[in-house]
Amino acid sequence: MNAPLKSLLSFAGLGRKRQEPRSSRTVPADNARRNIALDIKNVSHHFDIAGSPLAVLDNVTISVKPGEFVALLGPSGCGKSTLLRLAAGLDTPSRGSLLEEGQPIDGPDPSRLLVFQDPTLFPWRTVWRNVATGLEARGLLDTESARVDNALKLVKLDKFADAYPHQLSGGMAQRVAIARALVNDPHLLLLDEPFGKLDSLTRMTLQAELTKLWQEVGFTAILVTHDVEEALLLANRVIVFSDRPARIVAEFEVDKPYPRHRDDTDLVHLRQTILGQLGIAND
């Protein structure tokens, strides 16, 4: 059993084999042992629309440290989702390369999971079955079904295990989608505007939950968002993109302890700066 699974189990209070004392795990220490990182090197991408190329990414280079939480900000339609799909291995870039722990990304892999803007739950599967999909696909469900229960507890939806997706609210559905990713114990969690369609109260709750999960479980996270405040509350580093084709126009380290407060003066100040950047980018 590897480290993140153990921490996932122990967080849910249900580790079957061995539990680590929770207090001994600070996030950087835990992740330093796991030599993972995402390397996006000079990636450009274009789509063919009616025969003519549409440039979407322009020479993007990002190096993500293990356990880091990176937020990608940029105007709508600039190419953020495209970049996440490339990182997930769902598409291959027109130019440049993407490496996970030094290995080229050549297809989807459960170690890198993408949570889509729409929860995209399978409507014919119950909540439990949805979360179980990854384990089932890899033939692990028979032996490790407890992980599904734990993941549902983690997102506080264990009471809804037998519900069907159409019976869930938007926030619950998005939490199921997150549990469906986390149950696979991904090294890298790619989140594509996961809270974009939720009401602001639900969004604030889920932001806090996500921060906590990230601290407890210790995955590396890349979050696409159009909400500057969300980026500053959650991320270690905020990367700002230009209009399409997306180019990196600015990067900000956010060196603040969690949980962060949205009225923190430094964060408010940083938000003004980034909004300025985006304003320039929007010109």
Next chain:
Amino acid sequence: MTDIVQTLDEQADTSAATRLVWKHGLIAAVTWAAASIVTIALPDTIKWGSVGLFSGLTGAGAAILLVLAFTVHTLGKTGKTIEHYGPWLIAVGVWFALWEFTTAKTGWLPKPFFSPPHGLLNVYVVEFDRLIVCIGYSLRLWGLGFFSGVTVGFLLGIALGWSRSFNYWGMPILKLIGPVPASAWIPATFYFFPTTFDASIFLVALSCGIPVAILTASGVSSVNKAYYDVARTLGADERFQILKVAIPASLPHVFVGLFMGLYYSFAILVVAEMLGAKFGLGWYIQFQTAYSGYANVYATIVIMAVLCSGIVKLLFVARDRLLSWQEKGLI
């Protein structure tokens, strides 16, 4: 003290009971009794047989309705269902009475083209054994044809919807021959197959296999691509994507194909039986028409109506079970 309470209770009960008389049931009892009396009291212009039996059955129906008129409110949910059909029960009684009157009793609608209800009943009494055999033959032929056709059509549809090359070569052929009515193949199939029974199975299978194949293929190819993206990132191989994503996601389409195929299969079943079978409901209709046994024909059509709508109902039940995950309120 207790006595007074009891008396009050009884009074309350009786007043409640008068309010709870089921008026439609009472009227229906009257119309059924009328049908019974018309049947037994007026003489037949031509003998049809089973007069007493039909009169007795409608009379018994009237008696039951009379009892129900006063007790239906005690039957709970079943009672509610029965009450719902009150107007229908009235209409059926009226219909029986008029039908008796215009056919057997006055001869306004003459034999052999028209038959009174007790004429149909007489067919069931006299031809019971033969009809049972015919039902068995028809169900066997339909069952073999429908299930083989649906199985092949479903598998073909998945292949067409999933595989590019299958789709490239198969879809144009399917689109070309799909709209051809299965009955057009009758002469050719009767020539190619060793027995008419085999040929008939093939025709029934063809008639329902094609809509199932087309709808399954369109269902599979119209599945939201994001589901596959999710499945792939979760580590699903192609087999998993077909079995656990493509098939369940396209099941609503598949059921549309199954319903279409069901109706086509009934149509071709009867035609095929009329053309070459030795037994079966279609054969029986053909046979009786040749002897002007229209009462037998009508009686057989009633059997077909019951069988076919029963099978349709079963398919609805299966669909509601399998598609219970869908949001309600579609149908």
